Amino acid sequence: MDEIAILGVGMHPWGKWGRNFVEYGEKAARDALADAEVGWDEIQFVSGANSVRCGYPGYVSASTFANALGFTGCQLASSYAACASGATALSIARAQILSGVCDVALVVGAESTPKGFFAPNAGERHEDPDWLRFHLVGATNPTYFALYARRRMELYGDTSEDFAAVKVKNSRHGVFNSNARYTKEYDVDDIANSPMVADPLRLLEICATSDGGAALVVSSLEWAASRGVDNPVRVSGISTVSPTYPNSVIELPYLASDSWAAVGDETMTFKDNIAARAYEEASVSPEDLDFAEVYDLSSAYELDWYEHIGLCERGDAAKLLRAGDTSLGGRIPVNPSGGLGAFGEAVPAQAIAQVCEMVWQLRGEAGHRQVEGAKVGLSINHGMFGHGSSVICTR
Amino acid sequence: MTRTQVAAVEGLFTLDSDEPRLIGGRARSRSSYFFPKALAGSDPACLGDEIEEVLLSRTGELWSYTTGEYAPPAPYVIPGDEFEPYVVAAVRLAEENLVVLGQVVEGVSVEDLSVGMEMELVIDVLYSDEEHDYLVWKWSPTPMSENGDD
Numbered sequence: 001m002d003e004i005a006i007l008g009v010g011m012h013p014w015g016k017w018g019r020n021f022v023e024y025g026e027k028a029a030r031d032a033l034a035d036a037e038v039g040w041d042e043i044q045f046v047s048g049a050n051s052v053r054c055g056y057p058g059y060v061s062a063s064t065f066a067n068a069l070g071f072t073g074c075q076l077a078s079s080y081a082a083c084a085s086g087a088t089a090l091s092i093a094r095a096q097i098l099s100g101v102c103d104v105a106l107v108v109g110a111e112s113t114p115k116g117f118f119a120p121n122a123g124e125r126h127e128d129p130d131w132l133r134f135h136l137v138g139a140t141n142p143t144y145f146a147l148y149a150r151r152r153m154e155l156y157g158d159t160s161e162d163f164a165a166v167k168v169k170n171s172r173h174g175v176f177n178s179n180a181r182y183t184k185e186y187d188v189d190d191i192a193n194s195p196m197v198a199d200p201l202r203l204l205e206i207c208a209t210s211d212g213g214a215a216l217v218v219s220s221l222e223w224a225a226s227r228g229v230d231n232p233v234r235v236s237g238i239s240t241v242s243p244t245y246p247n248s249v250i251e252l253p254y255l256a257s258d259s260w261a262a263v264g265d266e267t268m269t270f271k272d273n274i275a276a277r278a279y280e281e282a283s284v285s286p287e288d289l290d291f292a293e294v295y296d297l298s299s300a301y302e303l304d305w306y307e308h309i310g311l312c313e314r315g316d317a318a319k320l321l322r323a324g325d326t327s328l329g330g331r332i333p334v335n336p337s338g339g340l341g342a343f344g345e346a347v348p349a350q351a352i353a354q355v356c357e358m359v360w361q362l363r364g365e366a367g368h369r370q371v372e373g374a375k376v377g378l379s380i381n382h383g384m385f386g387h388g389s390s391v392i393c394t395r
Numbered sequence: 396m397t398r399t400q401v402a403a404v405e406g407l408f409t410l411d412s413d414e415p416r417l418i419g420g421r422a423r424s425r426s427s428y429f430f431p432k433a434l435a436g437s438d439p440a441c442l443g444d445e446i447e448e449v450l451l452s453r454t455g456e457l458w459s460y461t462t463g464e465y466a467p468p469a470p471y472v473i474p475g476d477e478f479e480p481y482v483v484a485a486v487r488l489a490e491e492n493l494v495v496l497g498q499v500v501e502g503v504s505v506e507d508l509s510v511g512m513e514m515e516l517v518i519d520v521l522y523s524d525e526e527h528d529y530l531v532w533k534w535s536p537t538p539m540s541e542n543g544d545d
Contacts, residue, residue: 146461
């Protein structure tokens with residue numbers, strides 16, 4: 001797959017600021033433009049990652065952000081793919097660049113979130129699995145995270161201490177990140193003393209909902225070279241795949257998994273397919289990675305990703321963690337940014353924030369959380385209902 | 396006062412008090428199953444018009460389980476005056492290799508459960524108002540697994 005360049009990145013710090021999401025997106029966009037040394041009037045295309053929690057302006061995010069920056073007549077696209085929205089917005093910008101429609105584009109996502117559990121849209125909708133799971137089962141997002149966590153304990157012998165150790169690790173990384181919402185270093189006791197939310201997961205192990213914004217300035221390699229940028233961070237692969245039938249894991253927001261009675265088997269899961277596509281596009285394999293940014297919606301969820309992205313065999317993730325392999329300074333640091341454990345989740349901004357971290361790491365600008373000599377990074381997550389999201393960056 | 400018993404949502408399960416079943420879909424072409432039937436689109440080999448309605452297995456193996464310790468937002472309806480924590484199970488249906496969520500009947504705690512144990516489907520009250528009991532399927536350990544070889 002042909003590559004594009006990332007010329008600039010910007011973020012609005014994560015938090016619970018309670019302000020208009022447009023502010024966060026605009027701040028991130030201006031920072032990304034400044035970082036890229038590109039003028040807003042040079043941007044030919046804006047790709048917005050939508051929010052469904054900020055009213056109509058959130059559904060037309062590209063126009064909303066372009067308006068905030070000043071309408072220049074550039075082309076726009078707004079897209080929504082739940083937690084995968086940021087990667088989807090980036091993939092649309094890449095397509096525009098590689099097809100020659102534009103040379104340089106801005107990708108932006110931002111959100112302002114309410115307190116507490118994410119809830120489905122209002123109304124009574126018997127055909128909407130998101131409505132059904134809340135109404136009939138009381139299955140919140142942490143319900144699903146906890147089902148996966150419990151299964152790890154019973155199948156692989158993972159313990160609550162292992163899960164807590166993920167949060168401890170990510171909090172140690174987050175201490176060095178001024179964009180993170182939580183910069184306190186937690187210890188295992190803090191986690192054990194936090195309230196149980198969905199057994200075996202406790203409050204400090206479940207990703208919070210946050211406000212935040214993130215943006216990227218991307219261009220063709222030729223355009224980057226014309227600006228004197230000969231060795232930019234490159235987007236080498238993007239995966240936005242759907243699940244492949246049958247997916248044996250019960251995923252948000254469904255009441256049931258796929259059936260593997262007729263075809264397939266229990267080992268087939270969506271999260272394996274997501275990474276596979278990104279590796280294929282980038283011609284990279286798991287051994288080539290220097291670090292990864294994975295979606296730790298819960299502490300235990302991070303361990304699932306180690307296996308899905310091929311850092312180890314299925315069931316061995318806790319061994320990697322216990323050996324310190326995935327801590328900063330270890331063999332393959334995971335979530336050097338602090339991950340969702342330190343950020344909480346700002347849905348349309350989160351996948352873009354993962355790419356921002358990759359850029360800082362690959363440029364060697366990550367300060368105390370720098371992965372020494374990093375050349376290849378992978379980010380991964382997925383949007384509920386079945387939107388894959390993975391980006392591989394190289395330099 | 397007697398309340399009328401109705402399904403919380405029609406068309407997802409039978410109200411047979413002895414042998415309640417989930418109502419799913421099956422593809423005629425290759426025997427893949429779906430729940431609910433309306434979500435049958437996920438198998439690319441199946442066209443919508445090939446899906447027949449079937450009653451799914453009443454029993455299965457516990458795939459995983461957890462609790463809800465905090466009140467979920469609407470459209471969850473808190474039964475009774477105060478929120479009580481509940482247990483949720485995911486059960487792999489014996490015949491269909493399909494994992495289905497559901498609450499676990501009252502009186503069963505996570506200490507009573509372990510992955511792999513046999514569970515069965517029952518019909519129970521989800522919440523009530525003055526005139527109706529709204530019913531839903533729930534999971535319960537089968538009498539055999541409760542007797543304890545887990």
